[in-house]
Amino acid sequence: MSDTKKTTPVNQRGRDGHRLKRMRDQGLKPPIAHPQPDEDQKAESDFALDCGWGRLVFAQTFNSPDALAGALREEKADRRDIALYVRDPHVLLASAPQEIFLDPSHTYRLDLAGYRPSKRTPKGYFIRRLTSQQDAIAINRIYASRAMVQVPPEFFWSKRDARAIIYFVAEDERTGQIIGTVTGVDHARAFNDGERGSSLWCLAVDPQARHPGIGEALVRRLAEYYAARGASFLDLSVLHDNEQAIALYEKLGFQRVPFFSVKRKNSINERLFTRPETDEGLNPYAAIIVKEARRRGIQVDIMDAGGGFFRLTHGGVSIRCRESLSELTSAVAMSICDDKATTRRIVEQAGVTVPPQVSGDAGNDAISAFLVEHGSVVVKPARGEQGRGISIGLTTEEEVAAAVAEAKTVSNDVLIEAMIEGQDLRLVVINYRLVAAAIRRPPIIVGDGRSTAAELIAAQSRRRAAATGGESEIPVDAETRRTLAAAGYSLKSVIPADQEVMVRRTANLHTGGTIHDVTEEVHPVLIEAAVKAARAIDIPVTGIDLMVKSPHEADYAFIEANERPGLANHEPQPTVERFIDLLFPLSMPESVRQAMRRTGI
Template identity: 50%
Template sequence: MNVYAQILIDEAKTRGITVKIIDEEANLYRLCYGNNSVLCRESLTEKTCAMAMTICDDKSLTHRILYKSGLRVPRQAIYINMTQAIDLMQTWNSLVIKPASGEQGRGITVDVREKEELQQAIKSASKYSEHILLEEFVHGRDLRIIVIDHKFVAAIERKPAFIIGDGASTIRQLVKKKNKALIQTTGGESQIPINTETERVIHHRNFSWEDVLPHEQELQVCKTANYHTGGTIIDVTDEVSYTLRTAAEKASHVLNIPVVGLDFLVPDFSGDDYVIIEANERPGLANHEPQPTAERFIDFLFPETKK
């Protein structure tokens, strides 16, 4: 089982809960205690209804529901044609192009300002979804908040992947070297993509794949801050304001999903300004250690075993 399932299985076992592995490849398992049993796939369980799954799988639908509830979201439109996309890019100054469904940052291009980049971004997103979203690019720090049983539990800041120059290796060599380390430390869960999007980000900083990065110079190589694309994560649970906590809890109620990872962009973790950009129905709780996400997850499923 991967780390996202294993952390929950380990916590269940400490409470005398029986674990039955249903399908290891899919990280599917059943937890049994007394007369109760719950089927789980990592942090997704039978407690999450089909309607909540449907809403979270469609980023446009998630956006509309959050907006109608009074929660703050960036401006967004469904892609129709290039004329429309160019008009929005000029109106909003910069766009995020993303597939309407999908996860782990696949097919997302951030901070698109030029026509050629826009065409490539739409092509990339179309590989993952029939429908493509055009979203206003909002500057801010990337914050993932975990809500379990509709209560705030933990938060991390997610930072985009970067490399540090040694004065001798090319950027391509440095990315490959970092990927080798990431694969070893994360079991293959995280690595920097070597693709046209990474090349675009490098080019924006006036570098190419074959340039040698000066000694100790840091270079951001991704715009997305996803852990799976080589991003780093920092626990910021204690820094998150009451406003952000309550917004996350309200979002979980509005989406009718008891266990959810909500992605915010904020200028300051202790402030009141925010936009919510996505909701993840199967958040990776292992990414939030040392916060008690596994404990709160098992508390939610089997409150009678609460320590």
């Protein structure tokens, strides 16, 4: 958008008449009348709108590059201001080359007069406006999961009835959980924009949401909201390499327009204006640690990006790591975790509750007796990770025999364990203190009445892979087929609309499971068991898996200990920060030191 334009009332009325007719033909509601700028109303000058995460600085309201650069200098700490609709970005950059940079994003515009709403309605969730402070907290949770700048919850709440800014959320009909959000800005109400524009910001979907099309539904709801209020267009800014988002916007009719945005060179924007690091091959679990180390000024040397190996050096100390596994974890502790039977014996001796277990080589009579005693069992390799070779809920000798044979393809030693019903709880213990706790849930598909189970699984796998950097996908194997069969379906079955079907009983993230933070509500007995297990193994960083009735109750059974827990799975809990604190205590921020002194840690 360039300078604010004026339109004669006669011409404007003619255009509005044609526009209203088009909207009625397309099934859209007529615009709700509200005051619009006219020849006597000029756009506010030097206007910036506070959005909580930073300000939108509307460049077309500034008369000089120096004034615009000065506005960007007023950016607050830990916030990200954006100057948009910059007319002459080269001139603006020349006025402050050390402070600002040209944002590598494209601007897209949707002509609301030609927009056609979808005839399909969301299934399993609905879109509504923000209505409570709990909504605000949920939005921040989604922002954190997407590495976006968070907003003080009270800011969201203070703007719930604002004229210039609006928040929509997507709510799961069954759980009531907020699974997506989008922010809209009305330019006319914000600064008397003569072009009657609007813009879309902060579109974010919970990476673990199981419903398809949430992002599209949020965009459409915002477009229809502004179309009904007489806005001419809806603009948005998207990073040039965000192919998935760009494909969605172009599908909805957005077209690229030649407008530019400028930002300040701050730590939040650093990856946008500095040359790419040479660690693009790192997986998310290694990359998040490397990022925190660099933020603290710790030297990072990538040893093998594909394997997640790197060396951290600070204050004369050098430590090699593979993701969250460091040289501080002894070979003995690692070997204990590597053998699930040994892990079980060690933690049981320390007083941790473990489920009954028998070896897969115990013989047919012993296995048959174990199955009769417990009714349902779990078969898993004694060695292995990422959920490979695990079969759950087996009730017949034939199923157990087949599962043992499959598990032996992963490890020669196989364990048969009593099936403990409940929820899968992961507790991350660092330096023998709980840092994060989360319930892990098995992957679920939601039917649409048209797609087969195989097609729904493939779509869900694509979403999980996109949300986790390729780390989470649902394998189509014997366990998946068995779980589907238990629900009365096969891979070729068309799942009825809105029908939820569990496709694996294991909740491992690498096989499509999802994770839900419960750190603030986990029962003290469960925390005590996790810390006790970590001390028994003598391991400074570990993920302890328990099967629990509820994270709020004391009942549990120990499942296993992971010597290399994925710290990237537990945002917004400070798992990575505490990991770096353990490795390099002198790099700990003073605010953390003070907090630890206050709590006596």
